[in-house]
Amino acid sequence: MVHHNRWSENKKIDAEAVRATWLKRVARIRRAGAPVDYIMEKSPPNMMRHRLIAGLFSECRLVxxxxxxxxxxxxxxxxxxxxxxxxxxxxxxxxxxxxxxxxxxxxxxxxxxxxxxxxxxxxxxxxxxxxxxxxxxxxxxxxxxxxxxxxxxxxxxxxxxxxxxxxxxxxxxxxxxxxxxxxxxxxxxxxxxxxxxxxxxxxxxxx
Incomplete structure (x- = not known):
């Protein structure tokens, strides 16, 4: 899902699966005793679907x-x-x-x-x-x-x-x-x- 045709604006993304993957990673880090205040997504191809990524969470900031x-x-x-x-x-x-x-x-x-x-x-x-x-x-x-x-x-x-x-x-x-x-x-x-x-x-x- 991540690598195939990743620079295409029309690439189909399972948004909920992406969100779930990030949240599982956060939970794993927190279980290890480390705080997580922010998630930073900086994969260049995701500029092609920035609104989808931004919509995964209740609050986000784009730079x-x-x-x-x-x-x-x-x-x-x-x-x-x-x-x-x-x-x-x-x-x-x-x-x-x-x-x-x-x-x-x-x-x-x-x-x-x-x-x-x-x-x-x-x-x-x-x-x-x-x-x-x-x-x-x-x-x-x-x-x-x-x-x-x-x-x-x-x-x-x-x-x-x-x-x-x-x-x-x-x-x-x-x-x-x-x-x-x-x-x-x-x-x-x-x-x-x-x-x-x-x-x-x-x-x-x-x-």
Whole structure:
């Protein structure tokens, strides 16, 4: 149910089964003695059915998030494909495919922000001020006082570190042909880039 055709907006989801699975997980954690105040659902494909997900619970808060397209492509290419083993043509094809997905997802995120009026917090804004995520969710001072944004954390395959903007490091891993492949895909979508505050020029898009 979860993996088949998960990016389709028309995918059939058993909403009650999803809700039951989450609540069973919460109950298991609580039985182990740990408190659970919030459930965070952040699976990217679920942006395609955000209203269904939001409707599973009596109270929910939506926050939209995206990332610089060049950095997103680089991260996805090295983490989920054989980009490093491909020739130039293969690397271009991979980057074009991921860039097209970024355009599609960015368009959906903009739609959600505009239709639902929910906060938008980009990856770059989050890295600049991690506390902003709590304000975006509307958490009060009592919650903020229990959370440290200065702790070193393990993210994917990076070294343990404090929250750090990895854009420049990620983009630098793409060769020139790949950069141009991404640019060719995103250039016709200047309205999307403007909406999120990104630039077509990768040298200016890394912040």
């Amino acid at each position: 939209c998030n995206t990332r610089n397209p060049y950095a997103n492509v680089a991260s996805m290419a090295f983490r989920y494909t054989d980009y490093a083993e491909q020739d130039e043509s293969g690397r271009r094809e991979i980057c074009e495919r991921i860039a097209r997905k970024w355009v599609r997802c960015a368009g959906k995120i903009r739609q959600i922000v505009q239709e639902e009026g929910c906060p938008l917090l980009t990856y770059e804004q989050f890295c600049e001020e991690p506390q902003a995520i709590f304000r975006a969710f509307g958490f009060d001072h009592a919650v903020l006082s229990r959370v440290s944004t200065e702790r070193a954390v393990k993210v994917k395959d990076h070294a343990v570190q404090t929250i750090t903007n990895m854009n420049q490091r990620q983009i630098a891993r793409l060769d020139d042909a790949s950069i141009e492949a991404v640019r060719a895909v995103i250039a016709p979508h200047g309205d999307l880039l403007d909406f999120f505050g990104y630039a077509e020029d990768p040298a200016r898009a890394q912040a």
